[in-house]
Amino acid sequence: MAQITRLKWLICGSVISLLILILPGTAPAHGVGEGATVKVDGYQVSLVFAEPAKTGGNPLHVHILNGAGMPVRDAQVGISAMPIEDWRQHQKSMESGAPMGGMQGMHGMNHGSVNTMPDMPDMPGMGAMPTAVTSNELPGMGGDYVGAVTFAAAGHWILNTHFSINGRMLNAAFPVDVAKDSTSFAILAGFAVLNALIIWVASQNKRKAVIAEIPGEVV
Amino acid sequence: MTVQSSNPTPSCFAGDNLLKNKWIDRFLRSRWYPGIIQWPTLFIFMVIMFQLLLGPATAHDNLGTALTWVLWWPLIPIIFLFLGRFWCAICPFATINDLVQKFVGNNRPVPRFLKKYGIWIIDASFIFITWSDHVWGVVANPVGSGILLLTLTTGVVASGAFFERRMFCRHLCFLGGLAGNYAQAGMLSLHATPEICAKCTTASCYKGTETVPGCPIFEFPRTMSSSANCVLCGDCLKNCPNGSIQLTLRPPTKELWFVHKPKVEAAFLAAVIMGIVLVQNLTMLDVWGSALSWLESVTGTTSYYVNFSITFLVAIILPVSLLGWASFVATKYNNASFADNFTRFGYAIIALDLSAHIAHNLFHMLAEGKSIVYTGLALFGVPSHGASAALVSTPVIQMLQFGLVGFGFLGSLYIVYRIADTYHQDEVVWATFKPYAILMGGLGILNIVLFTLPMSMRM
Numbered sequence: 001m002a003q004i005t006r007l008k009w010l011i012c013g014s015v016i017s018l019l020i021l022i023l024p025g026t027a028p029a030h031g032v033g034e035g036a037t038v039k040v041d042g043y044q045v046s047l048v049f050a051e052p053a054k055t056g057g058n059p060l061h062v063h064i065l066n067g068a069g070m071p072v073r074d075a076q077v078g079i080s081a082m083p084i085e086d087w088r089q090h091q092k093s094m095e096s097g098a099p100m101g102g103m104q105g106m107h108g109m110n111h112g113s114v115n116t117m118p119d120m121p122d123m124p125g126m127g128a129m130p131t132a133v134t135s136n137e138l139p140g141m142g143g144d145y146v147g148a149v150t151f152a153a154a155g156h157w158i159l160n161t162h163f164s165i166n167g168r169m170l171n172a173a174f175p176v177d178v179a180k181d182s183t184s185f186a187i188l189a190g191f192a193v194l195n196a197l198i199i200w201v202a203s204q205n206k207r208k209a210v211i212a213e214i215p216g217e218v219v
Numbered sequence: 220m221t222v223q224s225s226n227p228t229p230s231c232f233a234g235d236n237l238l239k240n241k242w243i244d245r246f247l248r249s250r251w252y253p254g255i256i257q258w259p260t261l262f263i264f265m266v267i268m269f270q271l272l273l274g275p276a277t278a279h280d281n282l283g284t285a286l287t288w289v290l291w292w293p294l295i296p297i298i299f300l301f302l303g304r305f306w307c308a309i310c311p312f313a314t315i316n317d318l319v320q321k322f323v324g325n326n327r328p329v330p331r332f333l334k335k336y337g338i339w340i341i342d343a344s345f346i347f348i349t350w351s352d353h354v355w356g357v358v359a360n361p362v363g364s365g366i367l368l369l370t371l372t373t374g375v376v377a378s379g380a381f382f383e384r385r386m387f388c389r390h391l392c393f394l395g396g397l398a399g400n401y402a403q404a405g406m407l408s409l410h411a412t413p414e415i416c417a418k419c420t421t422a423s424c425y426k427g428t429e430t431v432p433g434c435p436i437f438e439f440p441r442t443m444s445s446s447a448n449c450v451l452c453g454d455c456l457k458n459c460p461n462g463s464i465q466l467t468l469r470p471p472t473k474e475l476w477f478v479h480k481p482k483v484e485a486a487f488l489a490a491v492i493m494g495i496v497l498v499q500n501l502t503m504l505d506v507w508g509s510a511l512s513w514l515e516s517v518t519g520t521t522s523y524y525v526n527f528s529i530t531f532l533v534a535i536i537l538p539v540s541l542l543g544w545a546s547f548v549a550t551k552y553n554n555a556s557f558a559d560n561f562t563r564f565g566y567a568i569i570a571l572d573l574s575a576h577i578a579h580n581l582f583h584m585l586a587e588g589k590s591i592v593y594t595g596l597a598l599f600g601v602p603s604h605g606a607s608a609a610l611v612s613t614p615v616i617q618m619l620q621f622g623l624v625g626f627g628f629l630g631s632l633y634i635v636y637r638i639a640d641t642y643h644q645d646e647v648v649w650a651t652f653k654p655y656a657i658l659m660g661g662l663g664i665l666n667i668v669l670f671t672l673p674m675s676m677r678m
Contacts (some may be wrong), residue, residue, distance in 0.1 A: 055276035056362075152275040184272045184362055191369040195376045202323040202380030214425050215439050 038172040042067040045161055045172040054181040055151050062145040062161055071143025076164040081149055084175065087158040154180040237466040238456070247453040247466070256309045264311035264368075271365035275597075279678050281361040282594040287368075288358050288677050289587045293580030295394070296573055299401035300471060303408065307398060307450035312375045313388055313435070319379035326383045329390060329437070337390035338484045342491065344393040346535065349495050353502060353527050358677055385435040389448065396488045399447035400569050403474040404630075408467050409449050409456075411440035415463035424455035424464070431457045440464060444479040472570045472630045476637035483558065486565020490538040492572045493662055496579055498534035500669040502527075538662060542568065545654035552650035553643050563642065564655050567634040571659060574627025575666045578620040583677050585610045585619075590678045608678065620670040628663035632656055 037046040046063040062079070064072040082090070151157060159174045238244045246252055263286070270283030278284040298306045307313060320326070333340070348357075348367070357363040371392075378387035388395065411424070424440050427433030433455075434440070436448050440455050440463070456464045501507055514526045546560035553560070588610040593603035639651040 150277055152277045152280045181276065184365070187362070187366060187369070188272050191373060195373055198373070198377050198380050199319060199323055202319075202325050205325050206323050214422060215437060215442065 036174050038174065040170050040172045041168075043072065043163075043165070043170065044069075045163070047159060047161060047172075047174045049176075053151065053157075053176050053178045055154055055178060056181045056183075057148050057150050059146070059148050062147070062163075064143050064145070064163060064165075072163075072165060073142045075145070077145045077147070078162045079147060079149055080160045080162070081151065081157050081176075082160075083153075084156040084158050087160075087173075151178045154178050235467060237468060238464070243466070247456055252453055253308045257311075257314050260309045261311040261314045268365060268368055271361045271368065274361065275594075276361065278359050278361055279590075280594055280597060282591070282598060284358070284361050284364060285587075285591045285594045285678060287364055289583055290591055293577075293584035296401055296576045296580065299398060299405055300573060300577070301406055302451065303402040303405035303446050304398050304448075304450045305407070307388060307436075308452040310388070312371055312392070313385055313450075315372060316375040316379035316385050316387060317435070319376050320384075323380055324383075325381045327381055329382060329386050333386070333390040338396060338482070338488075340391060341393060341396040342484060342488050344391070345396055345488075346491060346495070348393050349499075350528070350531055353498075353531065354524050384433075384437060388450070389436045396485070397492060400485055400489055400492070400566075401573050402446045402449070403478070403566070404472045404569050404573050405446060405474075406468055406471050407451065408446045408469055408474070409440070409451055410443060410446075410465055410467070411455075411459075411463045412465060413441070415461050416441040419461055419463070421460060423458040423460060427454070428458050433458065446474055447485075472634055475566050475569055475634045477641050478563070478566050478638075481562045481566060483562045483565075486542070486562045486568075487539065489565050489568040489572055490542045491535050492576065493538040493568055494535035496572065496575045497537070497665060497669065498531055500579055500666070500674070501530070501534070503674045504669065504672045505675070506672060538568070541658050541661065545658040548654040549651045553639075553647050555642065560651075563638050564635060567631045567638060567655060567659070568662070570630030570634055571624070571627040571662055571666075574623045574630070578623040578627075578666070578670060581619055581623070582616055582674055585616050586613065587676050587678045608676075613673075617670060621667060624663055624666045624670065628659055631659040631663075635659065 037044060039045075044065040046061075046065075048061045048063070050059040050061075060079075062077050064075055064077075066072050149159065155178055157176045157178050159176050161172045161174065163170055163172075238247070267283040267286050270281055271287070274283055275281045278288075295306060352358055355363060357367055374391060375387045378385070378391070392398075419441070422439070422441070423433075425433045425438075431454050435452060435454065436450055438448050438455075440449075440459075443449065451466075456466075501510070510530075511523075511526055514529065515521050518526060518529065520526070542561060542565055543557075546557050546564060549555070549560045549564070550557050555563075587608045589606070590608040593606065593608065596603065635655040636648070636652055639648045639655075643651055
């Protein structure tokens with residue numbers, strides 16, 4: 001009887017622990033994935049996510065048209081991202097002419113990742129913002145550039161697209177709402193169900209401990 | 220039923236009994252031990268799981284990644300060196316196993332095939348997990364690390380639910396083989412006093428008592444001749460009515476000078492671990508990109524699965540083959556069989572394994588150590604502004620790495636000498652020593668060369 005009560009406590013405790021773990025992360029769940037278009041110095045720049053932006057890796061397309069509506073080929077395209085609060089502070093710093101640090105402050109810009117963007121300053125207040133972007137022009141599809149961006153956290157971000165055309169450097173900023181990736185919840189829930197099932201099956205067959213065979217030279 | 224006593228205390232266990240110190244004795248006998256360390260460890264484990272699965276999506280900003288791969292993983296071999304398998308006593312997976320078992324445990328006996336082939340399953344799972352880390356990016360992806368921990372959790376839940384004691388820890392944990400090998404090189408050893416055990420009729424250390432369970436890892440101190448499977452949980456100490464248990468300090472690697480019953484699977488794993496350390500180093504070097512390009516041109520495919528798997532296989536086969544070569548050459552001089560030489564002298568690689576393993580991870584711990592603080596502070600909204608994560612400079616780390624590999628090399632050489640001296644006489648000792656000395660020298664130099672090259676970070 002006492003064992004059954006303890007089992008109930010164990011199950012209740014597990015469910016409560018799981019809820020405590022999951023609930024705080026489930027609130028922000030809206031991502032804007034359709035993309036947007038911005039006009040910069042006569043160029044029309046479109047940013048399209050393959051799926052609604054979420055934490056983790058996100059494939060994306062950048063499409064650039066010139067003033068005549070023709071695709072722009074051979075542009076050097078790079079993308080950086082930062083939380084919108086940091087971007088606003090950065091804008092203020094730029095306006096006030098405050099000195100900037102070097103590239104070393106950028107999270108996610110270290111080893112291993114190819115990055116076509118120019119050196120970014122180390123912005124004050126820059127928190128968790130690792131982004132690694134590769135951006136290559138798709139073969140046979142002029143003006144269409146493909147890449148990927150990694151968001152560390154959910155929230156409002158600014159994606160800054162840099163592209164170099166005929167030696168001119170241009171920027172286009174896109175606000176993006178990043179949702180929490182729900183895959184982790186699904187994984188956690190899957191494992192939780194599996195473990196609960198194992199425990200339930202075992203509870204139906206519980207028996208007393210037996211003394212295992214003693215290893216060694218028994219005579 | 221009577222149980223034969225084993226031989227007098229093996230020399231590998233000899234040393235001053237630390238339990239003569241009343242504080243150590245009281246602490247280990249206390250009902251709070253090991254729980255007082257176990258439960259906080261479980262709590263930290265829960266935080267890590269939460270962070271890995273629901274925290275920042277990138278490894279660089281994830282506290283779970285930092286605690287797992289920058290702190291815990293590098294600390295593991297160091298703990299094995301100084302404290303044997305003490306980690307296994309406080310491991311959160313063991314705690315989960317015990318907890319589930321306490322409430323719903325079916326306590327079925329361990330399947331026979333696991334008793335017989337468990338160590339090979341452990342070896343295979345260790346190799347598979349290391350391989351999968353590279354091809355699926357387990358370390359680099361917090362969710363990937365989370366899935367690995369959840370899989371292990373499910374394993375221990377199933378083990379605790381259906382089987383007796385800590386079956387998973389003893390027969391399935393992927394770290395078990397490595398832990399067993401390293402613990403034999405460790406400086407702390409728990410063992411019984413054969414003279415006292417000879418008069419014992421209770422075997423409480425194994426069977427347990429009303430208040431304290433028997434050995435969770437199925438070891439019987441009375442016949443235990445190795446530290447490979449002792450987790451220093453203290454249960455046998457609490458259960459023994461005769462005060463037979465001793466805890467001794469010994470020089471590192473001493474147990475390897477003469478292994479009572481050498482096992483081919485342990486010798487094989489020792490060589491495999493060396494290969495894994497080499498491939499871990501290689502893939503974190505700048506030259507890895509060039510090597511991969513060359514391999515792609517040779518294989519004609521850009522598939523990372525294919526090219527890395529080939530590299531991984533070669534890296535594992537290399538030390539195993541070299542050990543085989545040295546063992547074959549040694550048979551010409553010492554008249555022992557190839558299998559005997561391979562099994563006995565394979566243990567000598569463990570010292571070099573341990574030192575190279577620590578040296579590799581020392582880079583991550585010392586060059587990225589502050590990331591633990593930064594990612595922890597980031598939880599409270601304190602940014603790090605891209606500050607350096609290094610605790611010490613790269614030249615200092617390299618000096619430490621060279622020193623460690625040097626010690627490991629000397630340790631391996633000495634083990635080879637002691638094993639040769641145990642089994643052979645006069646000039647046969649040195650004739651046997653030579654091929655293995657060349658083997659250790661080659662592996663040592665290979666490690667040194669890799670440590671001279673710039674390495675990339677985990678975070």
